[in-house]
Amino acid sequence: MVVITTKKPxxxxxxxxxxxxxxxLVVVSCGVCAALCQxxxxxxxxxxxxxxxxxxxxxxxxxxxxxxxxxxxxxKDLRKIDDSVKDADAILTxxxxxxxxxxxxxxxxxxxxxxxxVTNNTEFMGMTERIGRFRMRCLGCGDCLLNExxxxxxxxxxxxxxxxxxxxxxxxxxxxxxxxxxxxGWVLIYNRLxxxxxLDLFSKLREPRDWSDSGHQREVIFR
Amino acid sequence: MAxxxxxxxxxxxxxxxxxxxxxxxxxxxxxDLSHTIQEAKEMAPYVVAANVTDSPLAIVTINSMAxxxxxxxxxxxxxxxxxxxxxxxxxxxxxxxxxxxxxxxRNVLSLTGDHTNLGDVPEAxxxxxxDSATLVKLVREMVDTGKINDNEIEHPPTMHVGAAANxxxxxxxxxxxxxxxxxxxxxxxxxxxxxxxxxxxxxxxxAIQKYKVPVFLGIFPMKSxxxxxxxDMFVPGVDVPKDILAKWKSVKxxxxxxxxxxxxxDQLNYEFFKPFISELKSKNLLNGVHCMAVHYTRIFPKLNKxxxx
Numbered sequence: 001m002v003v004i005t006t007k008k009p010x011x012x013x014x015x016x017x018x019x020x021x022x023x024x025l026v027v028v029s030c031g032v033c034a035a036l037c038q039x040x041x042x043x044x045x046x047x048x049x050x051x052x053x054x055x056x057x058x059x060x061x062x063x064x065x066x067x068x069x070x071x072x073x074x075x076k077d078l079r080k081i082d083d084s085v086k087d088a089d090a091i092l093t094x095x096x097x098x099x100x101x102x103x104x105x106x107x108x109x110x111x112x113x114x115x116x117x118v119t120n121n122t123e124f125m126g127m128t129e130r131i132g133r134f135r136m137r138c139l140g141c142g143d144c145l146l147n148e149x150x151x152x153x154x155x156x157x158x159x160x161x162x163x164x165x166x167x168x169x170x171x172x173x174x175x176x177x178x179x180x181x182x183x184x185g186w187v188l189i190y191n192r193l194x195x196x197x198x199l200d201l202f203s204k205l206r207e208p209r210d211w212s213d214s215g216h217q218r219e220v221i222f223r
Numbered sequence: 224m225a226x227x228x229x230x231x232x233x234x235x236x237x238x239x240x241x242x243x244x245x246x247x248x249x250x251x252x253x254x255d256l257s258h259t260i261q262e263a264k265e266m267a268p269y270v271v272a273a274n275v276t277d278s279p280l281a282i283v284t285i286n287s288m289a290x291x292x293x294x295x296x297x298x299x300x301x302x303x304x305x306x307x308x309x310x311x312x313x314x315x316x317x318x319x320x321x322x323x324x325x326x327x328x329r330n331v332l333s334l335t336g337d338h339t340n341l342g343d344v345p346e347a348x349x350x351x352x353x354d355s356a357t358l359v360k361l362v363r364e365m366v367d368t369g370k371i372n373d374n375e376i377e378h379p380p381t382m383h384v385g386a387a388a389n390x391x392x393x394x395x396x397x398x399x400x401x402x403x404x405x406x407x408x409x410x411x412x413x414x415x416x417x418x419x420x421x422x423x424x425x426x427x428x429x430a431i432q433k434y435k436v437p438v439f440l441g442i443f444p445m446k447s448x449x450x451x452x453x454x455d456m457f458v459p460g461v462d463v464p465k466d467i468l469a470k471w472k473s474v475k476x477x478x479x480x481x482x483x484x485x486x487x488x489d490q491l492n493y494e495f496f497k498p499f500i501s502e503l504k505s506k507n508l509l510n511g512v513h514c515m516a517v518h519y520t521r522i523f524p525k526l527n528k529x530x531x532x
Contacts, residue, residue, distance in 0.1 A: 160335065164357065
């Protein structure tokens with residue numbers, strides 16, 4: 001699994017930095033998912049350093065970190081460059097949204113006023129088809145239906161995330177969203193359940209998704 | 224089995240096993256319903272009820288519940304209030320069902336709704352908290368048990384709920400099994416997508432007979448060659464047969480007198496749909512016809528002959 005990111009326009013990032021009166025920066029680049037998406041890693045750090053220096057920003061230090069999203073790793077890596085973190089106006093993060101928030105959380109005690117910004121948009125949890133092509137196949141809804149839908153998720157493959165599809169927007173197995181170019185998720189499920197001899201599951205009337213646990217910050221604690 | 228309750232004229236005709244003709248009204252992006260009311264008046268003598276659409280193609284129109292209420296109040300024509308799950312969550316839908324009851328609506332058609340992405344407000348959040356089957360179930364729960372989520376409704380709604388079906392769907396079996404879910408949820412009638420292919424329609428209707436839900440076949444008589452061509456080109460999944468298009472085209476080309484042209488189109492529609500419907504009726508596959516040709520109310524006297532025949 002990879003958290004898929006794409007690059008924000010450079011001007012958007014520069015505008016945010018200028019609006020926040022940022023002159024000096026620490027740059028933290030993710031060496032895992034963002035590296036795979038070419039939105040971070042060593043290459044990303046190099047490119048952003050060039051851009052920022054050309055714009056007159058002062059880069060105090062730039063690091064590539066494994067698991068920016070792991071609070072423990074981040075704590076260790078930031079401790080090593082604490083002087084720069086202390087002096088910098090802000091930290092610029094080449095990661096997903098988890099990475100940014102991990103840094104904010106890790107710095108919350110020692111540097112609670114430190115500004116942290118991000119260069120990327122976080123797209124989805126992605127399945128890697130090949131480098132450069134990722135697909136959203138899981139939303140992390142917390143109530144997995146895959147055992148009943150032939151291993152194909154209606155929440156992400158159906159444009160309407162319907163529990164009882166296909167809808168009237170399906171034509172020749174394709175979906176009305178995207179000009180009938182993408183497969184209808186429920187036809188994929190139908191074909192798959194037919195292939196494994198479980199059309200009885202396709203006939204089942206499914207209850208709506210239960211959203212009652214979605215109104216608060218979700219977390220998993222297993223010990 | 225408890226006796227089936229009847230809440231509307233449509234419900235009564237279904238219950239008596241009478242062959243039904245319903246029409247369709249499509250209120251537009253306006254707060255003035257005078258055009259729709261005029262069309263409702265024109266079709267009222269021929270139909271038992273008319274569907275009132277809910278922002279089709281996700282293009283914003285006047286709210287279908289308000290429009291249905293006003294049409295019923297102004298014309299006396301019973302409405303089939305179309306409600307999609309696109310724009311409201313379960314709380315909103317349940318509230319609307321009670322509101323519709325208070326406004327005198329007694330038939331609702333449960334629909335998924337075209338995706339927000341297709342319409343004129345593509346940035347809107349697509350809701351789809353329920354789907355077309357679970358909305359049927361919600362209506363039936365509120366009507367039959369007088370409760371929602373086990374909580375008592377002081378004056379519960381009393382209305383009939385229908386669902387849609389698409390005989391043109393490919394793969395057809397996926398659609399048939401989905402109809403099974405809608406039937407299980409409690410759909411009391413089915414209105415189909417527009418059809419032109421008799422053999423495919425027969426195959427589909429035979430396959431869904433086992434669910435024992437009355438079926439009204441969706442038809443679209445074509446007012447002109449332009450309409451026929453547009454329908455063929457722009458309505459996904461529905462093909463108007465080439466020979467029909469050719470006949471309609473020849474009217475446009477060869478009949479110059481406007482009145483004669485209109486009469487010819489009307490006659491051609493009659494000649495096409497008469498044997499089509501008769502064949503399905505003779506096979507006991509139909510309980511009614513749902514005419515979706517909006518802005519073509521002059522066809523209703525002829526359609527009436529089609530279904531009576």
